[in-house]
Amino acid sequence: MKNSDPQRIPFYQVDAFSQGPFTGNPAAVCLLDDWPDDAVLQHIARENNLSETAFVVKQGQDFALRWFTPAVEVDLCGHATLAAASVLLRHEESGKQVRFSTRSGELTVTSANGKFTMDFPLVIPRRIDAPDGLLSALGITTGASEFWEASDLIVVMDNDAQLDGLTPDFAALEKFNTRGVVVTAPSHPCDFRSRWFGPQVGVNEDPVTGSAHTFLAPLWSDKLAKKTLHAQQGGSRKGELICHINANGRVELTGEACLVIEGVFII
Known part of the structure; x- marks a missing residue:
């Protein structure tokens, strides 16, 4: 039996690290009111069938952010972070900066001149x-x-x-x-x-x-x-x-983002 009152989740697909549509890396962004079961998140990511789906929940002035491939949840994803920030800063939030709480700690993304700069922890191989x-x-x-x-x-x-x-x-x-x-x-x-x-x-x-x-x-x-x-x-x-x-053990990654799909995910 179908759900008589399905959940409607705002959905965006963004080409990240791109200079226009059909270049860079596509990521899905889903804006949630709260966290469903992890199995639901994984099903949505599998349905999207992109390398990453970003799930965002507002927490006060900041946001919680999680990333899923079609197969697993991952600890860090750059292009889906950029995609999520571009959606929030262009369509949902005022200001030039957004802060995420993630598995990899606090991540900040700043917007300037049509580009987005992510502040990530640097890793020495x-x-x-x-x-x-x-x-x-x-x-x-x-x-x-x-x-x-x-x-x-x-x-x-x-x-x-x-x-x-x-x-x-x-x-x-x-x-x-x-x-x-x-x-x-x-x-x-x-x-x-x-x-x-x-x-x-x-x-x-x-x-x-x-x-x-x-x-x-x-x-x-x-x-x-x-x-x-x-x-x-x-x-x-x-x-x-x-x-x-940067000298503080962080690395800034800067790129552009292009919104290519906007709609509603219905489950």
Whole structure:
């Protein structure tokens, strides 16, 4: 029997780290009055079938924020945070700043000149030996120079010539005990490029992974001796962001956001 009085949830789809529609990384944003069961959140994220759905609940002057892939809840998601902030600052809230309470602590997003800057905790990756089978799972035969680890495994390439042609074996990648795998390289005219693969969390490839730049930014900052870096991520679909390393152990990630769908989720 159908629910005679279904719940209606304001819903937005935003292309994050984009300069217009159909670029960057799409994220769903659902504005809730309170938290339903986690199973409901997971069902909604699976129904959206995007790499991330952000769920937002107002708490006083601030907001609680959670992120779900189609398969699991995650601890941190950059592009869905940017998407949620863009919805709130453009459509729901006055002012230029929004503050979120999350699994990764307090996160602040500031709006200026049509761009959104997220203040995230910086993560220092550690260098590791090449994990057995990783390069073959990625389809890489030459050009890999370093291996690092944070929440993801990181493969550093000598140059970005191979990035666009990567054809990973996702079944093989899924066997690695990691959130995801990043392949990254120096580039021009941006400072570095990357691609991110996460079959472990139900996302074979994410076009732009903000959270990965919390450790890619300091990695490339050390290599290039720069505190502000221009990054590009993606394969056939790409997006861009500016990363700035602060002295307080935080990193600022700045990008644009484009609203492409607005409606109501009915359950």
